[in-house]
Amino acid sequence: MGSGSGVGSEVGAGVDAASGITAPRRLRTYAARMSGGGSTGVRAAPREIGWSVLGTLLGLTLTAVPTHLTHMPPSAQMFVIGSFGSSAVLLFAAPSAPFSQPRCLVGGHVLSALTGVTTVLLLPDEAVYTGAVAAAVALAIMQLTRTVHPPAGATALIAVVEPHVRQLGYGFVLAPVLVGVLILLLVALVVNNLSADPRRHYPRTWW
Incomplete structure (x- = not known):
């Protein structure tokens, strides 16, 4: 007791x-x-801000071209460019960051797009949890494959929540996702390496 x-x-x-x-x-x-x-952190120098603005302007302008060539509706264009806008912040404001490197940029977006489209096919798209499942599974896959790219979480979600994108099926992975990501990568290679500052030189690693 x-x-x-x-x-x-x-x-x-x-x-x-x-x-x-x-x-x-x-x-x-x-x-x-x-x-x-x-x-x-410290405030970026005016020269650094200039390179970041230039890269973002060129990258997103050129990324928008394939969406028009494939005749995607304006609503789909808006959402797709939204996820690429986040990638542009990483590529041109933090080009040395691990999440900004080509493996993460390309692999993260492509794997997340594949995950989002597959989720739509397997789960009811009107369910409240479908978008969350797509983003969560995409994150797990990125972590397993060492391709974590934070903006790619939005790409998985876009494949679920945007009706016009859902109609594209796996075509969404090719255009605008893969095409747009490769354009961003090309612009990042050109613009970041124009700077004499070695901290901006891109990439740190390809794979």
């Missing part, structure tokens, strides 16, 4: 018997992880 009473009082006090840490302390430790404390 005495032993049982002791255990009961220990649990009642909010103590983890295995670690000896009280529940309030656990909550404080958990909350402390959200405190941040790191630096947000």
Whole structure:
């Protein structure tokens, strides 16, 4: 009886018997992880901003061309260019980042597009969870294949939520996704390497 009473009082006090840490302390430790404390980085120099703006303007302008050639409706063009816009931020503002490298750029978008289209074929497109499944599975595949490219999560989602894109089926993977990504890659190679700053030279690695 005495032993049982002791255990009961220990649990009642909010103590983890295995670690000896009280529940309030656990909550404080958990909350402390959200405190941040790191630096947000330095402001980019005007020259760097200029290269980033130039690359984004050229890349997205040229990327829009295939969508017009394939006669995609304006709504589909808007969503597709939206995911490429996020890629442009990485390619021209952070060309040295691991997520910006060609393997991640091309592989991430293509695998995510394939995942999105396949999800639409396997699950009801009107279900509230279908888009979430597409994005989550695409992320898992990117992590397994070392092709994580954050904007590609939007590509998987686009394949599910946009009716005009759904009608393209697996053609969506080829155009506009693969064609557009290759255009962005080409522009990134040209523009980033025009700079004399070695920190902008692209890519750091192909594979």
